[in-house]
Amino acid sequence: MRKWFFAGFGVLAMAAVASVTMFRPSGAQQPAAAKSNIMPVDTGSLKGPRQPIFFRHDIHAGQKQIPCQYCHYSVGVSNEPGIPSMQTCMGCHSLAVGGSTPENKVEIKKLRAAFNARKPIEWVRIHAVARHVHFPHSRHIKALGPQACATCHGNVARMPQVYKVNNVNNMGFCITCHLERKVSRDCSTCHY
Amino acid sequence: MAVIAHDPSLPTQTHAEVTRDVVRTITDKPAMGYYILAGSMAFLTLVLFVTLGAMLKYGIGIAGYQPPVMWSVFITTFVFWVGIGHAGTLISAILFLFRSRWRTAVYRSTEAMTVFAVMTAALFPIIHIGREWVFYWLIPYPNARFLWPNFKSPLMWDVFAISTYLTVSSTFLMVGLVPDIAAVRDHVSGWKKTVYAKLSLGWTGADSQWRHYTRAYLYLAALCTPLVLSVHSVVSWDFAMSIVPGWHGTIFAPYFVAGAIYSGVGMVLTLMIPLRKVLRLDQMITEYHFDNLAKLTLLTGSILFYAYSMEYFIAWYSGSLFEQTTFWRRVFGPNWWAGWSMVICNAFMSQLLWFPKIRKNLASLFVISIFINIGMWFERYVIVVSSLTNDYVPYAWGQINPSWADWCILAGSFGWFGLWFTLFYKNFPIVAIQEIKEMIPMPRRGAAARGH
């Protein structure tokens, strides 16, 4: 496993500087975005918790057909799926894409504002497994293919606002699947 | 009255007297002493639950546990109480089946004692585990996670054994009570009457009721009998199934059962000798009964004596270094005091009962019974603790150092038990009225033969 790291050492070393200065304290924590902004679209009526920015999975993953891993970049290589960095969003939304409808425009403005203010958006969390469970996303993507996300997260491409389809924190949910697919049920596969 | 040659197992009183004497224990206004007793017991119970609360808050580390001794005072006390809970069923069920008359006068109290002792013991598996709030994981129930308890684990068997025993013995007690409660019902008034009426389940004493009652009682007794042997055997396997030197002995099951009955009878004596005076039941519970109890004690005590000697013999005979070390250290190691108090109180004290003088003298009998209780607690202490202090790897050896929490739980358990028992003997017939009456010879002419 070491070797794997050696390869990148040089780069890593240089990048160390960056990674170090990366999270310089930015003073006080931001107030939860939900308080501060008025929602032009009433997403409250939609399923799932209201997000600080009305990010439309149905548009990005659905209409635009952007693959999940474009944003959730580390899901195929790591235990963690990876939350897209603000820069990733700005990659498209800095100039090019300004939104088709006025509602969308407002939301994208919020994004740009946040980015320029260097305030990361605090997304409201929807899926979480207990800390005594180790869920390696990469293994599951490997086994079930890149489109497998829906197995647990539901068809996000149809969700204007993401909501919980399965209780991923329920061991029964995991075990059932492991049984169907005849894969390990050993406790120490997930618990250690 | 004309004194006639009298079989000591038979009551000397008339039906009326019996009912009067027993019902009186309930209807009389309790003395000051009673309130003090009940009060102190209630206080100790409070102590028990406060300590338990503290352990829930901070973790069981506040008790004096000290690795490698992972089980100490709690398990000791647990086994102690389960043991106490054995004499009752033996006397009430087995002796009933054997039709031995002398049990009649004492079986109700011993049975009550049994139920309360098991109730006390049942607290401990929960008290002693590290995460009390998930104790229910020990109980098998279907779930989506396909998780089941481990049926190979003796602790699992324990859960079943104790719960079964508690259910059966309490049922047995309740059923036995029905006619007597009815009798009490007929002698009280007001709200009490309604309460007893409910408890007596509409008992009228009709022949059909008696017919069913006696059958039911017989079957229940038959059902209880195997439990007397099974429960404590299972408890003994908590230890015997392990590989800890001093624990994995094949003799453990019979050894524990004998010990249990021994301690149970000891506790009966400790309770009944004073109680008989307090409740003025000396005509019903006579020296004759105590003599028989004493003989039972002698028998079981001698079995213990044998078991102890056997343990040491096997330890030597096995040639196992570990066994030998353990047993050597039991009597000459750091815990020698526990080892010797166990041997003296159990093996030797019981032998004094060979002498009728000592056996028939209530004072000496009472003293001995106290020694028995102490000795039996120490027996469990020796088995549980001093075996664990020195097993395989010397580097890991260590002694325990009990803390306030241990003592509070121990004292509290006595309070909890005592509270139930005190309340019981003041509110329910402590002697089985109807069974005594059954044994009264044909009433003499002229005496008013009132039924029950």
Added chain:
Amino acid sequence: MTDQAEASGVDRRQFLKVIGTAGAGAAILSGCSTERISTLVPYMVQSEDQVPGIPTWYASTCSECNNGCGVYVKTREGRPIKLEGNPDHPVNAGTLCSRGQAGLQALYNPDRLAGPMAKNAAGKWDAIKWDDAIARFAAKVGATNGELAVINGYSASTFSTMLTKWTAALNGFVTNFQPFSREPERLANQKTWGRDDLPVYDFAAAKYIVSFGADFLETWGSVVEQQRGFATSHGFNDGAMSRAVFVGPRLSLTAANADEWVNVPAGSETLVALAMAHVVAAKTGSAVASALTAYAPEQVAKDTGLTADQITKLANAFAAASPSLAVAGGVGAQHRGAIDLCHAVNLLNEAAGNVGKTVMFGAAPSASEGYGSIQPLFDRMSQGQFQVVLVHDANPLFTLPKSGKFTESFRKVAFKVSTATVLDETAAECDLILPNLHGLERWDDLMPRKGVLGMLQPVVEPVRGGMHTGDVLLQASQKIGGAVASFNAKSYEAYLKAEWEKSFKSSDFATDMREALGRGGVYTASTTVDQPKLVATTALAVTTPTFDGPGDYVLMPYPSMQYHDGRGANKPWLLENPDPITKITWQSWVEIHPDTAQKLDVREGEIVELTSPHGKARAQVYVYAGVRPDTFAMPIGLGHTEYGRYAQGRGVNPLDLVGAADGQGFLPYVGTKVSVARTGDYHQVARVDGTPRQLGRGIIQTMPVANAIKKMTPEESYKAIGRGEAESNPELEQKAIAGFYEAQLDATKFGDYANEHPKWGMAVDLSRCTGCSACVTACYAENNIPTVGEEQVFRRREMSWMRIERYWEGGTNGEPLQARFSPVMCQHCDNAPCEPVCPVYASYHTADGLNGQVYNRCVGTRYCSNNCPFKVRYFNWLKYNESAWPEPLNLQLNPDVITRVRGVMEKCTFCVQRIRSAQNTARLEDRDLKDGEIVTACAQSCPSGAIKFGNVKDPNAKVVQWKQNHRGYVMLEETNVRPSVTYLAKVLNIETAAFTGAEER
């Protein structure tokens, strides 16, 4: 990249939360509880080298002592979570000692200063801004006109050079101070060879090793390197094995690992050395013979308490084995005759012709100045010759004896500045504190010896608000101007890189530096071993060293393996990791021989008052047969009056008793006699060992080298010696056992167990293990094991999944006292007794042969521990997970391992997290696991390579070869639990006749 970095603005804590949400990071603190963070905070900008959930490794250099070992820093989401040795590094070759690994707890120490502080009139501390702080510093320094003293504890490096130049530019005076700086050796080398640098000793090549008080496995010299060498030569590998002898008054860990301990009174080691040299020189006809005429064994015998032929035999054996190696020095032998001793040993090496073979000059390991130079400095302070003193990376007021009145002299300086990261004794006396950055937070380098440039690079954003002292100096210089105006680099980083560029002399510096950083430095193996020329030796006349004071007992302070000179005392890992010899945690003590204890009528734990002409000290008694009856030994390192919550007011400092008077150029640690008085007070000793004797249970088995060469099994060896017939089962029992085991195996033919799986196993070579306990710290670091503190250790509730068991052999009726060490972790039995008794299957057997422990299923009946014959299960009695890691210590936690809540049992898992992640990687790359791909934390850290781990089903696996070794045995075989850990019996290089170990079997 940098301006991108500017653009980023996520608070580190929040950032951790991001990852925390996914089941890692600081969040795991609350263990099994499932309450979770409700928001996800993204990066502003994704950095290339940080993939959430995947560790990133940086190469750096350990700054805990001046040996400059290379380290790999394992970081997760920008937090260093473990330090491991850098395999490319010539000094430590991939392993690391306890103290090095605990560097992490210096980084995350909860008592680290948050920023610069100035002492106000009231003597209280005010937090100030950096600009202000530097301005004050510059103002004072600028006005000194030369009356500036600098005490620099950071060893040879670009920084030290710069500091020296900087001070010189201000006509100041600089001392590169290290408490244990091996001055006597350098002075002796001066005497012997006319050069004052130190050699590098090749323990790996030596066939016969004699140490005169030098604890080369503990604190003397480059320990990790020496231990590796020692294991190579002294570990038994097919017939060949060196012999080690220790000469000195105390059975130290080094002595305990030697085959023979020659017990002589403090000060008379010199005579033994000279006598040996005499004999050897006579044999080899060496030039030194002439100098030693007066030291024939017969003449010295009576002063040393040895017999002449004892010495002669020793000398002959030494001469016979070539190359051999004699070493001397170390605090334990630093009496007033220390120079003579080292000189004598030099002659011995000369006589045996070891110089150039095992004693190699040329590499010149960085040797800083010590007492010889710091004492004059303080004298000048007391005379008020300095206006400003700057103390960098040193704590002289703790490491120097009180009797020297150093504190008083220090106070004479008008303005005192410290760069301490934690408020230590010296900093507390200062007027201004400019906290430095930790080694993992800063750009820096270390040059432990010629040809080795170890680089330090920042791998984490400063945990507390420190500033690199280099930057402080540079910024101050610009304010001061004048002589130091030339120090005008933009930042210290720039300065350093410029310096590197000079030294590199390469066409493409950027690339070369990147590669160098990847390797952790530049290592040009110094092949030049130069032969020093012997100074013409006249006949020697050594005087027996004197001891101050009328006391009856020689006081022998020795550096603690965990605390070194005291710098380790604020790190819980080191405090809870027991001393390898006494097995005492969290405390300091005075070692008293049983006979003496009886004479004085004192017991273990009793507090005695020691009095010397120089001071008093109250210490706990530890009765120890490994110290001479006329000697008291005390560990140095505790007894801090400052230095944070863990160190403050803990233990006693033996230096309070030591005299400062000297004049020879070094501090005579062993130069005082003390008298003792009982106080009647008692304080329980926090020992973690139960019964220190094996009682014939064959837990650690040994064999004399002769039998090992004959390829005997331990069983056969014991039989051959005719001692301790092992209890063996009769044939029928054997059958029954086997049958039972088969039945057990049949039971595992269902479900997951049916498939093809590897089976993990371990082998431990006890002839390599020295008991140094580096593996223990590694285990603490890898597995988030909580430290429980002194109070809980009193109840033996320490949680160390891996412990080093230490047993004593002999010591009675004339048999020499010997120690046995063995690492004991969960043995992962195939036939585990803990498994069937668990009512909820929290303890169960995994398909790949591990003895699994599911914390979140455990209800805490503790039956498993009762039924474990090895007692390697540890229970969370209280909420240790909430008390063990005060902020920011929690940042050191390994996100791949959950912290356990109170009320659950825990134990060694064979680093299952490493196994699983390796399996995941292999699966993602569609390949099988390679042997050696999975290394447990303990095996990784072991400086002597005594632990092998792997798949026992793979016939080519290294672990399998070890398991098949004839020395292999399993603990407590008669219990039929079938452990997965095989131990290779320890081989003692002694005559079979002299074999002790009656208590093993």
